[in-house]
Amino acid sequence: MGGVSAERLLRLPVRVHGIELGRPVDLVLDREHTRALGFEVLCRDEKRRFLPLAVATIRENELEIRSPLSLLDEAELVFYTKRGSTFAALRGYxxxxxxxxxxxxxxxxxxxxxxxxxxxxxxxxxxxxxDYCADVALVATGSNVRAAS
Incomplete structure (x- = not known):
């Protein structure tokens, strides 16, 4: 197992050339809950934008991007969140x-x-x-399942 924690990523600032542009507030996932697509970022101008994971470099103390143009406007954020899911929505499942x-x-x-x-x-x-594999599902709490013993 292993990898990088979503919780850790959400604590890292988004920076370009060391200048902080914003902070991730959520992780956007695909509809099947198998892949992270990007981040919902609260920018310093108080607008929320979408940062595709593919354009971010994960560093020890930041999510580095090459250009502020990598942050897509709110319409793209809505596009991805409506067609997928978010970590915040799944937390507690x-x-x-x-x-x-x-x-x-x-x-x-x-x-x-x-x-x-x-x-x-x-x-x-x-x-x-x-391990997150085909035999493990995420379900809303209160579903008809029994606790592991």
Missing amino acids: GAVRARTMLGELVDLMLAADGTIASLVVATPDGREEL
Whole structure:
């Protein structure tokens, strides 16, 4: 397992040549919840814009972009969020395998290409990282599943 934490990425500023342009407030995912597409960024002018993951370089202390033009306007942000999902919308969902609740989603671990490599879930025993594969589904809490024993 491994990868980079969505929670960690959301704490990094978006910068171009060291100048902070904004902060990510959410991670935008595809409809199938298999890949991160980009970030919803709250910019310094108080506007929300879409930053495609493909144009950002993840550094230790920033999400680096080459140009402010990489931040797409609100219409593109709406386009991607309506056709996909967001990390904020999925946080708290249950991770389920064979109708058994494995835990509540608290973080995503992303591979270098943006695919979701694993899920971090809260269980009664603490946090656990699970491989995210075809037999694991994310479901709204309150669904008809039983807790893992």
